[in-house]
Structure formats: C-alpha cells, structure tokens
Amino acid sequence: MHFQSNRFSTHVWLILTVLTIATFSIGEAGLAGKGIMLSLLAIAFIKGQLVANYFMGLRQAGWFWRGIIIGYFLVVGGMITVAYLIGLK
Amino acid sequence: MFSRKGGGAPLLFYREFPNMTASATPEETCSQETDGPPGDLAIWIFILAEMLVFGVMFLVYAFTRANQVELFNASQLTLSRTAGAVNTLVLITSSYCVVRAVSAIKQGMSHLCANWLSGAILLGGLFTSIKLWEFSEKFSAGISLESNDFFMFYLMLTFFHFMHVLMGMTILAFVTAKARRGGYSAQNHVGVETGASFWHMVDLLWIILFPLVYVIR
Numbered sequence: 001m002h003f004q005s006n007r008f009s010t011h012v013w014l015i016l017t018v019l020t021i022a023t024f025s026i027g028e029a030g031l032a033g034k035g036i037m038l039s040l041l042a043i044a045f046i047k048g049q050l051v052a053n054y055f056m057g058l059r060q061a062g063w064f065w066r067g068i069i070i071g072y073f074l075v076v077g078g079m080i081t082v083a084y085l086i087g088l089k
Numbered sequence: 090m091f092s093r094k095g096g097g098a099p100l101l102f103y104r105e106f107p108n109m110t111a112s113a114t115p116e117e118t119c120s121q122e123t124d125g126p127p128g129d130l131a132i133w134i135f136i137l138a139e140m141l142v143f144g145v146m147f148l149v150y151a152f153t154r155a156n157q158v159e160l161f162n163a164s165q166l167t168l169s170r171t172a173g174a175v176n177t178l179v180l181i182t183s184s185y186c187v188v189r190a191v192s193a194i195k196q197g198m199s200h201l202c203a204n205w206l207s208g209a210i211l212l213g214g215l216f217t218s219i220k221l222w223e224f225s226e227k228f229s230a231g232i233s234l235e236s237n238d239f240f241m242f243y244l245m246l247t248f249f250h251f252m253h254v255l256m257g258m259t260i261l262a263f264v265t266a267k268a269r270r271g272g273y274s275a276q277n278h279v280g281v282e283t284g285a286s287f288w289h290m291v292d293l294l295w296i297i298l299f300p301l302v303y304v305i306r
Contacts, residue, residue, distance in 0.1 A: 006192060013185040017178060024174035027304035032162075040300040047296045055184050056289045057191075057282075061126040068137065069293075076144045076297065083151035084305070087158040 012054045019043050037084050041077045048073045127191075128283035136290045139253070143294050146249070147301060150242045157238055162306045164239035167230075169223060173303040176219050177295060180254075183212035184292040187261070187285045194268065197275035203268040206261050206281075209288065213258040220251050243302055250294060257291045260284045 023043055026036060052069040053059040059066070126133050154161040190205035224247075227240070234241045264284040267273065273281055 006189060009185065009188045009192070013181065013188075016181045020174060020177045020181065023177075023300050023304055024170065027170045027174075032306045037305050040305055044296055044300050048293055051181075051184065051289055051293050051296065055188050055292070056286055057127040065126045065133075072140060072144065073297075076147055079148050080151045080301065080305075083148070083155045086152070087155035 009054065012050050016047055016050055019047050034085070034088070038081065041080065045073045045077060126286065128286040129279055132283045132286055136286060139290060140294065143249075143297075146242075146246055147297060150246065150301065153238055153242065160237055161239045164237060164243075165303065165306055167232075168243070168303055169226070170303050172219050172223050173299050176216050177299050179212050179216045179219070180292045180295050183209040183216070184289050186212065187288050190268075191278070191281055191285050194273050194278040194281045195275055199268050199271050199273060202273065202278075202281060203265050206265040206268060206284075210258050210261050210265065213254055213261070213288075216254055217251065217258075220247065220254075223247075246298060246302060250291070250298060253291050253294070257284075257288045260287055 023040060026040060048069065053066065058069060186205045186209035190202045190209065193199075193205060194202040224244075227244070232240050232244075234244055261284050264281055267280060
C-alpha cells in the first residue's frame with residue numbers, strides 16, 4: 001500500500017517533469033503568438049492543479065480550498081491573457 | 090477543523106485506484122474528506138496572502154509588458170532559459186521529496202521523513218545556487234534594477250521568490266531537526282504538513298513565474 005501510494009506521487013512528479021520540459025522546448029523553439037501563450041498558461045494551470053491536489057494534498061481538503069487555487073490560476077492566467085492581447089494591438 | 094483525520098497518501102491512492110485497494114478499512118474510507126487543508130490553518134492564511142502579493146506582481150509585470158512588448162521580448166532573450174527550466178525541475182523534485190517526507194511520517198517513520206526533508210533542503214540549496222549564478226551573470230553584464238522595466242521586474246520577482254525559497258528552507262530545517270529528534274509521529278505531524286504546504290507554495294509560484302518571465306513572448 002505504501003509503495004503503491006508513493007508510486008502514484010512519483011507518477012505525478014514525472015508528469016510535472018514532462019510538462020516542464022514541454023514549456024522549455026516551446027521557449028527553445030522560439031515559438032510565440034496567442035495560441036502558444038495560451039498553451040503555456042494551460043500547461044501552468046495543469047501543473048498548478050497537480051501540485052495543489054496531489055502534492056499539497058488539497059484533493060482531500062474539500063472544494064473551498066481547491067476552488068481558491070483553481071480561481072487563482074484562472075484569474076491570474078486570464079488577466080495575463082488580457083494583457084498579452086493588449087500588447088498585440 | 091485543524092485536526093487531521095488520517096488519510097493522506099494511501100487514501101489518495103484509494104481514490105485514484107479504488108479497485109486496487111481492497112484492504113481499506115471502514116475507518117480509513119470514512120476519513121477521506123477533511124474540512125481543511127493539511128497543516129496549521131495559520132500557514133494557509135499566510136500562503137494565500139503571499140499568493141495574492143505575487144499575483145499582483147505578475148499582473149503588474151504583464152500589463153507593463155503590454156506597453157513595451159519589443160523591449161520585454163528583446164530583454165527576455167538575454168535570460169538563461171536553461172537555468173530557469175533546470176530550477177523548475179529542481180523545485181518540483183524538492184516538492185516531491187517533501188511529499189515523500191509527509192508520507193513517511195504518516196506511517197511513523199521519523200528518520201525516513203527527516204531524510205526526505207534533507208533532500209528537499211539540499212535541492213533548495215541547488216535552486217538558490219543556480220539563481221545566484223544567474224544574478225551574478227546579470228550584474229557582471231552591467232544589468233541592474235535601473236536598466237529597464239523588464240530587468241527591474243525580472244530582478245524584483247525572482248529575488249522576492251528567492252527570499253521565499255530561503256524562508257522555506259529555514260522552515261524545513263527546523264522541521265527536519267524536530268523529526269530527527271523524534272518530535273513527530275503518525276498521529277501528530279501537523280508541523281511537517283505545515284512546512285510542506287509552505288514549500289509547495291514556493292513551487293506553485295515558480296510554476297507561473299517561469300513561463301511568464303522566461304518563455305511567453
């Protein structure tokens with residue numbers, strides 16, 4: 001049981017690693033634009049949820065606490081998107 | 090509200106793979122839902138306040154950039170994206186060590202908990218070393234807070250985060266020392282969860298900071 005549980009945490013860590021490499025690769029490829037920006041924010045959102053739910057343990061804390069983290073990423077990410085779009089004009 | 094009702098990593102597994110956990114006891118199954126987050130509630134108020142401050146700084150950066158896109162994009166190219174990415178991996182891995190430390194203490198393995206926490210602190214040290222190298226590179230190139238708006242934000246945001254890493258390492262060092270003395274147990278480990286929550290917040294903020302400052306253009 002202990003081993004399997006730790007294995008699950010290891011899987012989460014591996015996913016986080018792959019997503020980080022994806023972000024880095026997008027940067028190295030010099031990709032830019034609205035779609036790329038949204039993809040990078042989406043990756044950050046997924047990583048944030050993985051850390052909050054499975055590393056911080058908020059999955060067991062109820063929707064109030066999970067909602068705060070989800071809301072934080074949506075508001076900050078949404079405003080970053082608005083600022084980026086303003087910059088395109 | 091502050092009491093921990095058991096659960097933790099094993100119960101997380103029950104939820105993810107219910108068909109593979111036939112040995113779950115009724116007591117454990119009932120304790121999956123808790124009222125509050127792990128650790129002391131006070132640290133969570135602090136965490137939310139810190140996230141709010143960083144959130145405002147992220148948005149001020151983003152809206153300042155909107156008026157100086159070319160300057161920000163050109164300045165961003167001078168950053169070491171590799172160092173930023175490596176530091177992201179270092180922080181994520183240190184967070185994983187902390188997860189394992191919490192998992193260990195929930196099973197009463199105090200020494201193992203301390204070992205995992207020591208690993209997290211060492212990785213925190215690696216993060217700060219890489220960051221200091223980045224800072225020294227910029228300073229030796231004549232870059233300062235006054236160079237332009239991008240570098241002002243870059244230095245302020247990353248230094249503010251850097252200070253939080255140091256604070257997190259200090260908290261983890263105290264928790265580690267207490268764990269080595271056998272100060273925590275399977276029944277009483279709120280202190281470990283409190284330190285862990287702060288450290289994960291440091292990771293969470295970097296998850297936004299890295300793409301925002303180093304990659305998005």
